[in-house]
Structure formats: C-alpha cells, structure tokens
Amino acid sequence: xxxxxxCDVLVVGAGIAGAGAAYYLSGQKLNxxxxxxxxxxxxxxxxxxxxCHYFYLDRPLxxxxxxxxxxxxxxxxxxxxxxVLWACGQKNEAVNRATVERIRDVEGSRIEGLTGAQxxxxxPHINMDGITFAAxxxxxxxxDPYGATNELVRRARESGVKFLGGxxxxxxxxxxxxxxxxxxxxxxxxxxERVILATGVWxxxxxxxxxxxxPVYIERHFMAVMSAPGIARKLLxxxxxxxxxxxxxxxxxxxxxxxxxxxGGGTSVENEALASDxxxxxxxVDVAGQFDRTITQEESIWIINHLxxxxxxxxxxxxxxxxxxQYDMSADHVPVVDEIPGAKGLFVIAGSSGHGFKIGPAxxxxxxxxxxxxxxxxxxxxxMARFA
Amino acid sequence: MKILVPVxxxxxxxxxxxxxxxxxxxxxxxxxxxxxxxxxxxxEEAIRLKEAGKAEEIIVVSIGxxxxxxxxxxxxxxxxxxxxxxxxxxxxxxxxxxxxxxxVVDAERxxxxxxxxxxxxxxxxQTGQMLAALLGWAQGTFASKVxxxxxxxxxxxxxxxxxxxxxxxxxxxxxxxLRLNQPRYASLPNIMKAKKKPLxxxxxxxxxxxxxxxxxxxxxxxxxxxxAGVKVKSVAxxxxxxxxxxxxx
Numbered sequence: 001x002x003x004x005x006x007c008d009v010l011v012v013g014a015g016i017a018g019a020g021a022a023y024y025l026s027g028q029k030l031n032x033x034x035x036x037x038x039x040x041x042x043x044x045x046x047x048x049x050x051x052c053h054y055f056y057l058d059r060p061l062x063x064x065x066x067x068x069x070x071x072x073x074x075x076x077x078x079x080x081x082x083x084v085l086w087a088c089g090q091k092n093e094a095v096n097r098a099t100v101e102r103i104r105d106v107e108g109s110r111i112e113g114l115t116g117a118q119x120x121x122x123x124p125h126i127n128m129d130g131i132t133f134a135a136x137x138x139x140x141x142x143x144d145p146y147g148a149t150n151e152l153v154r155r156a157r158e159s160g161v162k163f164l165g166g167x168x169x170x171x172x173x174x175x176x177x178x179x180x181x182x183x184x185x186x187x188x189x190x191x192x193e194r195v196i197l198a199t200g201v202w203x204x205x206x207x208x209x210x211x212x213x214x215p216v217y218i219e220r221h222f223m224a225v226m227s228a229p230g231i232a233r234k235l236l237x238x239x240x241x242x243x244x245x246x247x248x249x250x251x252x253x254x255x256x257x258x259x260x261x262x263x264g265g266g267t268s269v270e271n272e273a274l275a276s277d278x279x280x281x282x283x284x285v286d287v288a289g290q291f292d293r294t295i296t297q298e299e300s301i302w303i304i305n306h307l308x309x310x311x312x313x314x315x316x317x318x319x320x321x322x323x324x325x326q327y328d329m330s331a332d333h334v335p336v337v338d339e340i341p342g343a344k345g346l347f348v349i350a351g352s353s354g355h356g357f358k359i360g361p362a363x364x365x366x367x368x369x370x371x372x373x374x375x376x377x378x379x380x381x382x383x384m385a386r387f388a
Numbered sequence: 389m390k391i392l393v394p395v396x397x398x399x400x401x402x403x404x405x406x407x408x409x410x411x412x413x414x415x416x417x418x419x420x421x422x423x424x425x426x427x428x429x430x431x432e433e434a435i436r437l438k439e440a441g442k443a444e445e446i447i448v449v450s451i452g453x454x455x456x457x458x459x460x461x462x463x464x465x466x467x468x469x470x471x472x473x474x475x476x477x478x479x480x481x482x483x484x485x486x487x488x489x490x491x492v493v494d495a496e497r498x499x500x501x502x503x504x505x506x507x508x509x510x511x512x513x514q515t516g517q518m519l520a521a522l523l524g525w526a527q528g529t530f531a532s533k534v535x536x537x538x539x540x541x542x543x544x545x546x547x548x549x550x551x552x553x554x555x556x557x558x559x560x561x562x563x564x565x566l567r568l569n570q571p572r573y574a575s576l577p578n579i580m581k582a583k584k585k586p587l588x589x590x591x592x593x594x595x596x597x598x599x600x601x602x603x604x605x606x607x608x609x610x611x612x613x614x615x616a617g618v619k620v621k622s623v624a625x626x627x628x629x630x631x632x633x634x635x636x637x
Contacts, residue, residue: 227572227573292420293402294400294402294403294420296420297462297579301576301579304576308576315576316575316576316577317573317575318572318573318574318575319573319574319575319576319579320573321402
C-alpha cells in the first residue's frame with residue numbers, strides 16, 4: 001500500500017547515528033519520520049565492538065565521543081563502565097601524553113596518564129613489556145550497541161517520531177537546488193525539505209543517483225571471539241587498546257572476550273608492518289551489505305596473534321566463531337559529514353571509519369541541529385570539501 | 389578402549405541456505421562449511437570419556453570430499469587423537485555411510501561409536517541406527533547422558549514422553565542429542581598441535597563399501613515466505629480471522 005507522507009525532518013537509517021538524530025529531534029516539537037530498511041542496529045552498528053573512549057588524536061572526534069558517551073550512559077543497562085586502558089610504547093608516548101593532557105585539561109573529559117607499571121596493576125594478565133605510557137579512562141567502557149540503538153529509537157517513537165520499518169529510500173528528489181522529498185521502496189513518497197541520511201555504507205550508492213561522488217568506500221573488518229567461561233572479567237576487567245601491536249580487546253559479559261585489530265587512522269599505530277597487513281586482510285566490499293559475515297579460522301587466528309605477545313592466557317583460550325562487519329571508510333579515516341552541495345536540506349553522515357558507534361549519538365544530534373539551522377562548528381572538520 | 393566418532397562436513401549453521409536456481413539442490417558454492425553441530429557434541433562426549441579415563445584413543449572419521457579434512461582437523465583440535473578421511477565425491481547417503489563405517493569398525497575395533505543423532509543438512513537421522521543393524525550391536529539413540537560401567541553403557545534417551553534410560557552391552561552405538569553436553573572450542577595451541585596429528589586417507593573401496601546414491605532427489609524448494617501481517621480493529625475481528633482465515637479456532 002503506497003502512502004503520501006510529509007514531515008519537517010526525515011531521518012533515513014536507524015543505526016546509532018540515525019537513532020541519535022531521531023532521539024534529538026523527538027524533543028523538538030516537530031513532525032519527524034524515520035525510515036529503516038530492516039530494524040534498528042541491523043547494519044554495522046549492531047556488529048560494532050562498541051568500545052567507548054575519549055582518546056582521539058583528532059579533537060572533533062574526542063568531543064563527539066564525549067557527548068556520545070554522555071547520551072549512551074543515560075540509557076539504562078546499555079553502558080558498561082568497564083574502563084578503557086590505551087597503551088603505547090616510546091614511539092607514540094609524546095603524542096599520546098599530549099593528547100591525554102588536551103582531553104583532560106581543555107575538553108574536560110575524565111582521563112589520566114599512567115606508567116607501564118600502573119597499567120600492569122589495572123590489567124595484571126596483560127604483559128606490559130615496552131609499554132611506557134597508557135591513557136586511562138576509568139569511567140569510559142563499552143556498550144551494548146544493539147540495546148542502546150533500540151532504546152534511542154524507542155524513546156524517539158514514544159515522543160512522536162513516526163518509524164517506518166522494512167522500507168528503504170530508493171530516490172531523493174531535489175528541485176532547483178532544494179531537497180523536496182524521497183520515494184521509498186514500497187512506492188510511498190515523503191515530502192520534506194530536510195533529509196538526514198544516516199545511511200553509512202549505503203550512502204554512496206544512494207547519493208550517486210544525484211551525481212554526487214561521496215569520498216567513502218567500504219572495508220570488511222572482523223573480530224575474534226574467545227570462550228572464557230566465568231573468567232572473562234578476571235582475565236580482562238577493562239577494555240584494552242594497544243598501539244604497539246595494533247590490537248584491542250574487551251570483555252563481553254562474564255564468559256566471552258572480543259578481540260579486534262586495526263590498521264590506523266584517527267588513532268596512532270606504531271607497527272607499520274602490521275598496518276600494511278591490515279589492507280590485505282580487511283578487503284574492500286563493492287556493494288554495501290554483500291559480504292561474508294562469518295569468518296574463517298585463519299582470520300580468527302590472524303586477529304588472535306595480535307594479542308599473543310601481550311596475553312598468551314587470553315590468546316590461548318577456546319576460539320568461538322568470530323564475525324565480520326562493514327567499515328564505512330574515508331581516505332583520512334575521519335567521518336564525512338556534510339550538507340550535499342546543490343541539494344539544500346540534504347545532509348549525510350558517512351565515512352565513520354570504525355569510530356561510528358561512540359560518536360554516533362552525538363553525530364546524529366549535531367547534524368539534526370544543523371538541519372534545523374543551528375551552525376555546527378565541529379562538523380566543519382568532516383566536510384567533503386577537504387578531499388576536493 | 390577406542391572410541392570412533394564419525395563427523396560430517398555440512399553448511400555452517402550460521403549460514404542462510406539457498407536453493408540452486410534450477411531447484412536441484414542446496415547451493416554449496418562459496419558457502420561456509422563446518423562440522424555438523426550434533427557431531428561436535430559426539431566428539432566432545434568422546435573427549436570427556438577419555439579425560440575420565442574410560443577410553444584410551446579417539447578416532448574421528450569423515451566420509452566426503454577432500455575438504456572434509458578441515459572438519460577432521462577441527463575434531464583433532466578439540467582433542468581427538470587421529471583421523472581417517474574416507475574420500476569420495478559422491479553425494480553420500482546414510483546407508484552408504486553406514487556401510488563404510490562398518491568397514492572402519494571392523495578394522496579399528498572400537499568399543500563405542502558415538503555419532504550425532506542426525507546431520508543438519510539432510511536431517512536423515514538414520515546412519516547410527518543403520519550402523520547398529522549392520523554390526524548387530526546395541527544402540528542408544530538421542531542420548532542426553534552416557535555413563536560407562538565395565539562392559540555396560542547406561543544411556544539416557546530424550547524420547548517424546550520424557551527421558552528413558554537404557555542399558556547397552558558394549559560394544560555399542562550411541563547417537564548424541566543436543567543436551568548431551570556443550571562442546572568445547574578449540575584453542576590456537578590445540579589447532580596447531582592438530583596439524584601434526586595423523587590423518588589417514590582411504591577410499592570407500594578400501595572398506596569394500598558401495599556408496600553410490602540410491603535415492604533420487606526430485607525437487608528442492610525453499611520454505612514459502614511469511615505473509616505480511618495485518619492490524620485488526622477489534623477482538624471480534626481477530627476472533628473472526630482466527631476462525632475463518634487461520635482455521636485455528
């Protein structure tokens with residue numbers, strides 16, 4: 001059954017950014033519609049490791065993380081204040097120390113610098129050889145990405161946002177440089193002058209129909225999952241990020257530990273050889289959504305080997321099936337967020353490059369404010385123009 | 389005592405299966421494969437019996453293509469001692485598999501064969517029973533508990549009415565149900581050790597078994613899609629629909 005809707009603001013997508021936008025807009029006494037292809041958090045959001053920290057070399061990302069974590073912590077049961085320990089060796093020490101000072105003194109977020117010995121006390125089952133400095137965020141941690149996103153969407157709906165699930169936007173209409181509405185996959189139309197595309201990996205294909213070449217691409221990244229029945233929190237009480245072996249890990253409940261690896265961008269990497277390996281392992285996905293979500297034993301082992309030098313105890317646990325997700329990448333690993341040139345009122349949130357979950361709620365909020373005419377200075381760092 | 393555990397390579401339980409366009413079979417090209425989950429439970433039970441000192445050696449066997457080697461390596465990584473791949477590219481059926489297994493049993497002389505109660509690809513639930521018949525051995529199917537005592541095996545079976553405990557004279561056949569145990573996950577060091585454990589390659593002919601298919605698949609279809617729901621305006625309308633459309637009242 002096709003319908004004709006109209007609204008003040010349309011939010012496309014119910015990942016964490018779209019959920020954040022809808023949640024903010026629901027408090028603005030406006031007529032708001034949110035469209036989602038599947039269900040909230042069904043895309044990359046739901047398979048995020050959802051480690052939430054302020055530590056970013058880029059100030060805008062730190063500030064968005066600060067606001068994002070604030071929003072996430074307000075959702076009952078979604079946030080686990082496990083703490084995040086971010087360690088580095090001599091090579092990154094000066095930069096990381098300055099970053100901690102900036103985040104603590106200028107941005108006012110809760111973070112402190114520790115020595116390797118102090119880090120050892122927090123994570124006794126991690127070998128801190130060569131760790132000279134660690135950023136410690138005792139009130140940060142990790143989140144249930146699925147629960148948090150659904151709670152934001154639920155609150156938005158409760159406050160009047162109309163949620164259209166099981167439908168996607170197939171066409172965006174622009175007339176004389178002004179966005180006028182969209183057509184949905186079921187043939188329905190929505191008339192609106194403000195559209196927020198919180199469509200992440202799906203944005204590029206959608207915008208290409210308007211002749212816009214969004215500077216983003218998709219990579220398949222994956223996580224190893226370790227079986228640690230009853231001992232996950234004993235072995236790893238806090239989230240652990242390691243600049244020296246490009247590795248991160250966090251407890252998941254009492255029985256499981258997640259391990260990931262990263263190749264750099266937005267944060268620092270010490271091991272160039274490992275970083276180059278990442279481009280081979282995290283191969284590109286041509287069509288959003290068309291990738292293998294399961295991972296091979298070799299892929300699990302590749303991830304686990306990043307943790308082996310630091311914690312054989314964890315790396316030698318039983319290996320559960322891991323999983324892959326899509327990373328919405330930009331060339332400089334910083335998000336691409338902008339009002340599309342030549343389409344007034346059309347905003348896009350994409351290119352989150354693996355930082356998307358923790359900054360998502362704040363990104364959605366900022367872009368929603370921007371769409372309502374409030375200038376967002378922070379968003380200037382994410383402009384498409386930087387690639388021109 | 390030796391324990392023999394047959395394992396089958398099937399489509400990974402986490403993969404959404406698709407039927408080939410021509411309806412001849414399930415699409416297997418570029419699909420992730422894994423050990424049949426019931427067979428994992430069988431392997432785990434054998435390992436626990438060995439850890440409890442009730443068995444000395446666990447032999448895993450798979451009848452299938454070359455890639456079934458990966459499934460055997462998984463079992464070896466969990467803790468089995470050695471593996472036999474009976475290589476065939478034929479689409480195997482329970483009777484053919486049971487005949488090969490009889491040959492393996494005659495050669496290896498295990499005191500116990502533990503199998504998954506069925507494979508999640510064809511859901512036949514026949515191989516264990518056929519093997520018991522071919523060997524003339526006792527069988528305890530759908531096991532949720534196995535206790536060995538001398539030359540007796542006490543097997544608790546999950547039957548429709550509840551639980552039934554049978555006492556089998558060994559050697560015997562046990563087929564594993566879902567609640568028998570929670571299989572362990574292989575660790576990295578054990579995966580590495582498994583690469584060095586012995587894996588023999590045989591053919592069905594080595595055991596004098598004929599595995600040619602006897603069944604003909606006429607058609608393979610996906611389940612029909614779920615119809616969209618409707619909102620009813622009143623309880624009366626709901627009752628009417630349940631009565632006249634759904635036919636459940």
